[in-house]
Amino acid sequence: MSSFRAIRIDKDANSSTAAYVEMSEKDLMPGDVELDVTHSAINYKDGLAVTGKGPVVRRFPMIPGVDLAGRVTHSAHGDFRPGDIVVATGCGLGESHYGGFAQKARVNGDWLVRLPDSLTPARAMTIGTAGLTAMLCVLALERHGLSPADGLSVVTGATGGVGSFAVALLASAGWRVAAVTGHAAEAEYLHSLGAGEIILRESLASPGKPLQTQRFAAGIDTVGGVTLANLLAQTQFDGAIAACGNVGGMDLPTTVAPFILRGVSLLGVESIRPRIALRRAAWVRIATDIDPAMIDSMMEIIPFDEALERASTIVTGKIRGRVVIEISHA
Template identity: 55%
Template sequence: MTETFRAILVSRDEAKNQSVDVVEMSPDELMDGDVDIAVEATTVNYKDGLAITGRAPVVRRWPMIPGIDLAGTVLHSTHGEWKAGDKVVLNGWGVGETHYGAFAGRARLNGDWLVPLPKRFTARDAMAIGTAGYTAMLSVMALEDAGMRPESGPVVVTGASGGVGSVAVALLSQLGWTVIASTGRPAEADWLRDLGASEIIDRAELSEKGKPLARERWAAGVDAVGSHTLANVLAATSYGGAVACCGLAQGMDLPGSVAPFILRGISLLGVDSVMAPKPRRLEAWRRLSRDLDPAKLRSIATETDFDGIVDAAEKIVDGGIRGRVVVGMS
């Protein structure tokens, strides 16, 4: 009898109407790859929410199994780096967009896309971090590469109650930064302080059209929001500061001015997590295993199961999810 597993499949009809179904699949139906993995845990990111709800054009091949993150155990490999029994993590590389993703019991992937699961983490730990947390770490590394240090001054984190933002708050505070957390959820203020934020500001202070140059308020920033929020963060960054840009929850536009760049000499640092080269990924996961407080990681994450994925996807797009969602697949 052929082994089967459940998967979430998003499809489109000729009129481009999207449907989401739970289906039974066999390994023969998976796409090409040289490593087969038993998916033990995954997560629901904002991008996954967009893919399942169809509210933005994330999926670029139809039909598609969404899910851009997974952690699991290698079942079979013809790739020289991996063997059966290895514990691995996958983030990005177009998985869940152009290649069948993580919302299934099994995945078949290119071995070059994988990194080893750090010994400190379980599969669920790794998915409590996920692409959001890994992106937060890449953002912190970008600020450090630009010469930013805790003694440079405060750092602002936008979308602080979300996946990227909450991990960024936890990481930066652990590294000694004074963290200003911007959020649209005032009820989460105490939680953000527990993660390490020293000050909470309402996202309304940053989300509307502002001045080309504002009062200097922070030396650095991690922005997962884009649009007017990013423009206002840049306008309030102090001389010689830097802002890491890694998301677009408010929009892809940047309705700002060159004034912060040419009058204050600040830097805007682009952070890409999807196609980041493997050495950068390995360093980010090494840093996460060293710098992320396990107690804070547990505080950031809530758990669901396979049957809860679609509901979580809808909630995350509507702004109804705090922190990270871990999906146990066993």
């Protein structure tokens, strides 16, 4: 197929516009692996890109879609050959390099991971950047030497994408998990993921003392700000918090007290850089540790024809769970 269908964002002097277009394979950006994209997913970043409500796109024109899965059709990379089923997340996709909202992609092979046999492309896209980030946080805590025997773990923003996967992954690894949420009605959902205790967000939302009663051996924080400061103040000796989000603000209103008086560690986690060996290890663990039935319960599959409209709605909070795009090549 020399031409393919895509959602493309174009920009003029005043605004950006997203629309379905026909493109040629010669329009694809440089890379050593070409693939037929079979699935993508709608992330909040994609909604910002499509609507122009956030500075996500770094060059125009751009094909959005920060996550993609597909079948390799041509490879000049030693790790891949035609027919391989692969997944890519982050790495500038949908921001500075054409992403997953298209039938075709050409990417750097160092961004790709061969999908474990136990994961379908649709399930991989349900996991996507959110699940990968959560797994990278779990691996960071493990590299720090922490284990379930050390005590209680905590996850903030627990009903969000990263938070939900973090609860499930920690519980699967044997941790007792306290899930922090602003919605008491979500308790049943969080218990179904493996949370043993529910903490209301309000209890961590106000500034507190630099050192508070020790509660947590480990944590995954998706919020930042005052919430993270309180987690650090409540972390026990030699514990650690893996931080990967900032919806609560970029500032961290704390002191050195937790670090120098209790030996607490703050572990920064990002999921943008390739770091292919770490990504491969993370996807293997994800495939092993997450119950497929739980993945399926979070998944809604839509056809490519509905992707543009649905991507526009995520910024208004009208999407629940994970919306996976099935991209037909008929």
